[in-house]
Amino acid sequence: MHADRHSMEPWQGRVDPEADSARWHQRIQPLAGDSELGLALLGFASDEGVRRNHGRVGAANGPLAIRKALANLAWHRSGPAYDAGDVVCADGELEAAQARLGSNVCALLDAGHLPIVLGGGHEVAFGSWQGLAGHLGGGQSEQRSPAMAVPRRAAPRIGIINFDAHFDLRDPAHVQSSGTPFAQIAEQCALRGWPFAYACIGVSRASNTRALFQRAAELQVLVREDRDISEASLASLGADLDRFIAGCDAVYLTIDIDVLPACEAPGVSAPAARGVSLALLEPLLERIRDSGKLRLADLAELNPEHDIDNRTARLAARLIHLLSLTG
Template sequence: MHADRHSMESWQGRVDPEADSPRWHQRIHPLTGESQPGLVLLGFASDEGVRRNHGRVGAVNGPLAMRKALANLAWHRSGPAYDAGDMVCADGDLDAAQARLGESVCALLDAGHRPIVLGGGHEVAFGSWQGLAAHLAGGKSSMGAPRKAAPRIGIINFDAHFDLRDPAQVHSSGTPFAQIAEQCAARDWPFVYACLGVSRASNTRALFQRAAEMQVLVREDREISEASLAALGTDLERFIAGCDAIYLTIDIDVFPACEAPGVSAPAARGVSLALLEPLLERIRDSGKLRLADLAELNPEHDIDHRTARLAARLIHLLSLTG
């Protein structure tokens, strides 16, 4: 497993005197070739896609902020957890950085690990998906090779934006799912996409039309409430049942600006963590979740580490089983 940058220095926190009181910084270890299968955190230090999409840059420092916020949280896992360092997009070559991320994710999955990728801008999604696709296709050597049955990779995106912009001119944080759709078409694979928490005010009519044409499962931010949670959970379970594997991606700008001020595009409305947690638990416990990532944490605009703490709680939630 190769990473462009690796340091365990961010894993610091308090040590409690009571027995059985471990915290993340006491239990996470650097990933090695001998590591037994477990949860692996892999950073994608990039905001090149955000810059191209005319957003507020700063998400390049998201992975470090997430680690620092997670370090002091209480440890409730039974299995091991590792830090695999950061993939870095330092030269503006986003396509190459996404390809390296995909190779690393594929290697982790092949080794039996459960990766959580820490973005970075939402351009992380195209790299994450490439890794899962390569894994399900039988590894890097068989990328593009014909399969007897095309895998149905269900993408569940909690996001204020579709990120289905036309990638013909430029690849950015606004194009990853359109790029994935193109890759699926080229492989004759189904494109199976759910986008939950979409803001009608932040997506053009053209994007809503494109989502409809692609048969995307759409739920707007205003549609997600206490009263609709049970029905939405049923919709999610039906979506998951039709998939071979699930890739979960969370753009932190899906949360209200009061909960997540430190993002590239703060949400005037958003969907609260209290509403999304039970949906995330259903996905986590489905038995089909293979890969997750978090995107768009921008520490430069955070307030009292509020957004980093929210991201850390999401990682903590996804790290628990059953």
């Protein structure tokens, strides 16, 4: 794999004198070709999709902010973790950056790692998915035309679970942006003859038009709105996710941090008036993590320029810490 840039400089923090008191900055290593299988963090420094979607830019600095917040967290893994560098979207060339991200994600998966991609705007999702599709579909990490739509292997069923206030199903024919990745994925699945399995959890009805809800219905998206997620509904929602996962070969988890309330996550491109609290989100993420089918995860929309006391970066770091507790 070939990241656009790589630095271990963000991995600094406290060193405690007691035994068995390691923190992330003391354990994470730069990725090498002969690295033992482990967790691999890959940044996607882009907010071009957010700019095209008329959002608050600044998410390109998200990967750095997440690393700095994660560096000082306590280490509880038994397996290794690596920093695989950043893919950088420069000069507005989003599609090229997404293709490079897909190639890097595919390489990580081919090597046996569990990639967690640090966004960046939610345009990260189309690049992340390209990488998983390439890994499962026999080298098809790049976008295909109809003439090239015949898969080399039996069609994999990739289950996409998106925790998000938005569907991100806007029509990409107008402009490809942070608001279109799952519509783009649906198009690619149709071209390849693959099933499109998409669950969007935490949707805000106030932030999605009737046209988007209709599009989600046409694509048979599993939809759960923010107002329907509570302590009382967690067991039922967990059972729904279990059934969704059971019907998939592999799971791609994507978390748009704007699914959380603005009071918990102020530093995002589109703050949520209501949102789904971290206390409700964590048990659902643990369920997905422990399903045995999670192959890829990413976090999107952290915007450090609008954060308060690094609150959102710390939250994102905690989510990665939770997902990392697999080995």
